[in-house]
Amino acid sequence: MFKQAGIRRMPVALKSSVAASVRNHSHLPLATKITLPNGKTYEQPTGLFINNEFVPSRQSKTFEVINPSTEEEVCHVYEGREDDVNIAVDAAEKAFKSGVWSRAHPQVRMRALNKLADLIEADAETVASIESLDNGKAIQHARGDVALAVAYLRSVAGWADKVDGRVIETDSEHFTYTKREPIGVVGQIIPWNFPLLMWSWKVGPALATGNTVVLKTAESTPLSALYVSKFVAEAGIPPGVLNIVSGFGKIVGEAISTHMKIKKVAFTGSTATGRHILAAAAHSNLKKVTLELGGKSPNIIFDDANVEQTVQNLLVGIFYNSGEVCCAGSRLYVQEGIYDEVLEAFKTAAEAIKVGDPFDDATFQGAQTSQQQLDKILSYVKKGKEEGARVITGGERLGNKGYFVKPTIFADVKEDFTIVKEEIFGPVITISKFKTLDEIVDKANDSEYGLAAGIHTTSLSTAIEASNRLEAGTVWVNTYNDFDPQTPFGGFKQSGIGREMGTEALDNYTNVKAVRMRI
Numbered sequence: 348m349f350k351q352a353g354i355r356r357m358p359v360a361l362k363s364s365v366a367a368s369v370r371n372h373s374h375l376p377l378a379t380k381i382t383l384p385n386g387k388t389y390e391q392p393t394g395l396f397i398n399n400e401f402v403p404s405r406q407s408k409t410f411e412v413i414n415p416s417t418e419e420e421v422c423h424v425y426e427g428r429e430d431d432v433n434i435a436v437d438a439a440e441k442a443f444k445s446g447v448w449s450r451a452h453p454q455v456r457m458r459a460l461n462k463l464a465d466l467i468e469a470d471a472e473t474v475a476s477i478e479s480l481d482n483g484k485a486i487q488h489a490r491g492d493v494a495l496a497v498a499y500l501r502s503v504a505g506w507a508d509k510v511d512g513r514v515i516e517t518d519s520e521h522f523t524y525t526k527r528e529p530i531g532v533v534g535q536i537i538p539w540n541f542p543l544l545m546w547s548w549k550v551g552p553a554l555a556t557g558n559t560v561v562l563k564t565a566e567s568t569p570l571s572a573l574y575v576s577k578f579v580a581e582a583g584i585p586p587g588v589l590n591i592v593s594g595f596g597k598i599v600g601e602a603i604s605t606h607m608k609i610k611k612v613a614f615t616g617s618t619a620t621g622r623h624i625l626a627a628a629a630h631s632n633l634k635k636v637t638l639e640l641g642g643k644s645p646n647i648i649f650d651d652a653n654v655e656q657t658v659q660n661l662l663v664g665i666f667y668n669s670g671e672v673c674c675a676g677s678r679l680y681v682q683e684g685i686y687d688e689v690l691e692a693f694k695t696a697a698e699a700i701k702v703g704d705p706f707d708d709a710t711f712q713g714a715q716t717s718q719q720q721l722d723k724i725l726s727y728v729k730k731g732k733e734e735g736a737r738v739i740t741g742g743e744r745l746g747n748k749g750y751f752v753k754p755t756i757f758a759d760v761k762e763d764f765t766i767v768k769e770e771i772f773g774p775v776i777t778i779s780k781f782k783t784l785d786e787i788v789d790k791a792n793d794s795e796y797g798l799a800a801g802i803h804t805t806s807l808s809t810a811i812e813a814s815n816r817l818e819a820g821t822v823w824v825n826t827y828n829d830f831d832p833q834t835p836f837g838g839f840k841q842s843g844i845g846r847e848m849g850t851e852a853l854d855n856y857t858n859v860k861a862v863r864m865r866i
């Protein structure tokens with residue numbers, strides 16, 4: 348398997364220069380055996396993935412990968428720097444210009460993406476375990492991520508041969524048509540909350556439309572993207588088409604967003620970093636930018652909602668993936684007639700979910716992904732208490748080893764509280780009361796963000812009126828965090844630019860060319 352994927356200890360081309368620059372460093376192997384908490388052992392690639400080979404970084408620097416549920420080291424992986432990004436971009440540019448992918452019949456790309464999906468699916472349990480180990484998420488959610496990533500690759504593979512243009516009727520002296528062409532080398536920067544799923548949302552449409560890719564994983568979760576890279580050659584994706592450079596935002600991320608040869612950058616992460624990347628694109632080569640950023644999404648319950656079903660949606664809305672979800676329903680608004688009933692039922696349900704060991708099949712909420720994220724969440728919890736919010740349940744760390752936080756509900760909050768305004772990105776929800784639809788639409792929309800919103804009601808007209816008036820890229824009615832590969836996802840306002848999934852994702856990765864012929 349590794350042989351097919353092209354792992355070797357030292358690529359010939361780099362051998363002399365790397366050997367010279369690392370003489371004083373101990374050399375990390377390009378793959379390491381890892382024993383998962385479930386007892387299974389697998390081989391984890393640790394190199395950068397360039398030209399369908401795992402290679403050491405030029406400076407042979409490495410960084411530590413932490414298991415957030417034990418705080419112990421899992422392994423080290425190679426850390427890319429600017430010179431590695433340059434090598435990856437050159438490989439991607441060469442592959443793009445060769446036409447082996449960009450000008451191949453779309454069915455070549457369709458077949459390769461389907462094969463990649465098949466190979467990941469056949470190894471789904473290992474991939475899910477790696478995701479859970481690295482990110483800390485519950486294995487049941489990691490399995491769901493892998494299934495969604497596989498489904499998305501297949502969905503976008505199906506679009507590969509359906510990208511088309513149109514003939515425009517003007518006058519009898521002209522023949523005018525449009526076509527959609529791949530953009531070129533695409534840079535992609537992904538976060539740590541859904542490492543594999545975000546890899547699929549980025550890589551899928553870029554490759555389906557014929558681009559070549561240099562992708563940076565998040566520094567706290569580099570493992571799953573490297574692991575699935577071993578399937579790339581076997582899937583039939585040519586060398587240089589998909590390259591992965593592990594590393595840090597300020598180095599690799601910066602090198603990607605300022606690179607003169609990268610024609611488009613796609614990013615998922617914080618609004619602050621998204622803003623920075625947009626500016627970097629403006630100051631370098633005006634590369635096209637798509638951003639999927641933060642949120643503070645309202646989840647709204649009307650008096651006529653089915654409370655039992657709604658409470659299940661609330662749990663998924665805020666505690667799924669340990670609350671590390673950009674579209675988490677973190678601001679809960681309950682109509683006054685059922686406020687007390689919902690509060691009581693939600694408290695009981697929140698206290699019943701299993702929090703802890705991500706590898707326990709029954710666990711719903713695993714660990715937060717990093718010490719930094721744990722600290723951030725706990726500082727918001729402290730702030731909420733200081734601001735005078737009432738703790739209904741939780742409000743503290745769980746245990747003292749591993750980054751676990753008790754599911755936390757704050758009630759009776761005011762709209763100007765920091766915990767109501769700012770994204771916490773953890774298992775913390777705020778609740779307040781409302782009277783009328785007009786009032787709740789104003790409150791819900793009073794946010795710099797506009798990623799998602801939830802509505803719970805049995806009235807069709809309430810559902811339609813509220814969803815029409817909410818400023819959000821996605822509105823879920825009587826469901827929440829409910830994704831589908833054909834359904835576009837992205838933000839209004841400061842939650843982002845562009846859409847992922849659906850046919851909309853293809854627009855991000857193609858240039859429209861108009862051809863006008865005089866006849």
Ligand code: NAI
Nearest residue numbers: 537538564565595596597600601616617620640641673772
């Ligand atoms: P971040 O936005 O800084 O990191 C996300 C990705 O951007 C990572 O791959 C990181 O290495 C990269 N990055 C960081 N600085 C960069 C730069 N200057 N240029 C290019 N790339 C750069 O987010 P971070 O610090 O990991 O988390 C902070 C907060 O961001 C979280 O607490 C959460 O509120 C939010 N966040 C939102 C996500 C979402 O899905 N919308 C995902 C991750 C974080």
Ligand code: MG
Nearest residue numbers: 413481482567
């Ligand atoms: Mg980790």
